[in-house]
Amino acid sequence: AQSVTQLDSQVPVFEEAPVELRCNYSSSVSVYLFWYVQYPNQGLQLLLKYLSGSTLVKGINGFEAEFNKSQTSFHLRKPSVHISDTAEYFCAVRGAGFQKLVFGTGTRLLVSP
Amino acid sequence: EPEVTQTPSHQVTQMGQEVILRCVPISNHLYFYWYRQILGQKVEFLVSFYNNEISEKSEIFDDQFSVERPDGSNFTLKIRSTKLEDSAMYFCASSAAGTLSNQPQHFGDGTRLSIL
Numbered sequence: 629a630q631s632v633t634q635l636d637s638q639v640p641v642f643e644e645a646p647v648e649l650r651c652n653y654s655s656s657v658s659v660y661l662f663w664y665v666q667y668p669n670q671g672l673q674l675l676l677k678y679l680s681g682s683t684l685v686k687g688i689n690g691f692e693a694e695f696n697k698s699q700t701s702f703h704l705r706k707p708s709v710h711i712s713d714t715a716e717y718f719c720a721v722r723g724a725g726f727q728k729l730v731f732g733t734g735t736r737l738l739v740s741p
Numbered sequence: 742e743p744e745v746t747q748t749p750s751h752q753v754t755q756m757g758q759e760v761i762l763r764c765v766p767i768s769n770h771l772y773f774y775w776y777r778q779i780l781g782q783k784v785e786f787l788v789s790f791y792n793n794e795i796s797e798k799s800e801i802f803d804d805q806f807s808v809e810r811p812d813g814s815n816f817t818l819k820i821r822s823t824k825l826e827d828s829a830m831y832f833c834a835s836s837a838a839g840t841l842s843n844q845p846q847h848f849g850d851g852t853r854l855s856i857l
Contacts, residue, residue, distance in 0.1 A: 660843050671745075671832060671850035672784070679843040718784065727772070727797045728786035729846060 630655040630723045634732035641739055643711055649704040649735045651693075651719030658724045661702040663693055666716040666734075675717070678702060689713065714739045743767040745849035747833050753855045754823050762818045762852045764833030773816045774834040774846060775808065777801070784832065790816065820854075828856045 633652045641647045653659060660679050664672040676687025683695040693704045702719060719732040746765045754760045766773050775787040788798040790808050807819045816835075820827055830853050834846040 662845060664848070669850075671747075672834075672848040674845050674847065677845050720784075727774070727789040728799065729774075729776075729784075730786070731784040733783045 630657075630659065630721045630726070630730045632719050632721050632730055632732035634719055634735050636735045637733065638736045638738065641709055641737065643739055643741050644708050646707050647705065647709050647713075647737065649717050649719075649737065651702045651704065651732060653700050653702065653719070653721045655700075655721060655723050657726075660722045660724070661693075661695060662720045662722070662729065663687065663691070663702075663704050664718045664720060664731075665689075666718065668715070672718065675704070709737070709739050711739050711741065713737060743847075745833055745835055745847055747831075747849035747852050749852060750850065751853045751855070753857060756825055756856050757822050760820050760823055760854065762820075762831050762833075762854065764816045764818075764849060765814050766816055766833065766835030767837075767847055768814070770835035770837050770847075772796075772836045772844070772846075773808075773810070774836075775818045776832040776834065776848075777829040778832065778851075779826075779829040787818070823854075823856045825856050828854060830854075 631654050662677045663675040665675050678685050678695045686692045691706050716734045718734045720729040748763045773790045778784045788802045789796045805821045809817050830851045832851045833849045836844040836846045
């Protein structure tokens with residue numbers, strides 16, 4: 629079975645500051661990792677994914693994430709946030725051979741001027 | 742960019758009634774999913790569907806739930822006799838053919854189901 633932990637339920641940050649949203653996972657099989665963003669009253673939009681290869685993956689809107697197998701982490705980063713980045717961010721994992729995505733509880737990113 | 746569309750955006754139903762939530766997956770996708778998110782909780786997997794049959798389901802997906810692909814474009818989730826605890830946001834998702842696990846799932850905007 630797989631599980632995902634997002635320790636920070638809410639991260640407040642000022643505009644143009646860097647941000648890191650943390651994600652740790654556990655799994656008994658190899659995994660594929662994803663970050664999704666949910667803007668108010670909208671669905672889940674794929675930000676980026678790690679399938680294999682380079683451990684640093686780049687996504688939309690200037691976000692990137694680094695897969696660290698030894699620490700079982702997949703933290704999301706952005707060097708300079710905008711007000712429009714205010715949203716809920718979900719880390720998700722899919723185990724090899726499984727179809728279901730297992731989600732974390734989400735981190736609400738609050739960007740203020 | 743192709744989208745997954747869900748209707749209605751909000752459904753209000755009396756407890757004990759049947760409800761059908763509808764989804765139109767991305768047209769060339771072959772794998773379909775339903776998830777739900779109870780208010781304040783995490784997104785939970787319900788079921789996946791491929792080649793006209795359920796390929797994986799969670800313990801949440803009991804006999805009260807069923808899924809169907811009635812035609813070439815729609816994918817539905819039916820709850821036979823709704824309970825108060827079925828109130829949640831229901832998300833439909835789809836993914837392309839190919840190696841099963843590494844195709845990302847694309848989500849719709851969800852249907853908010855409120856059971857009274």
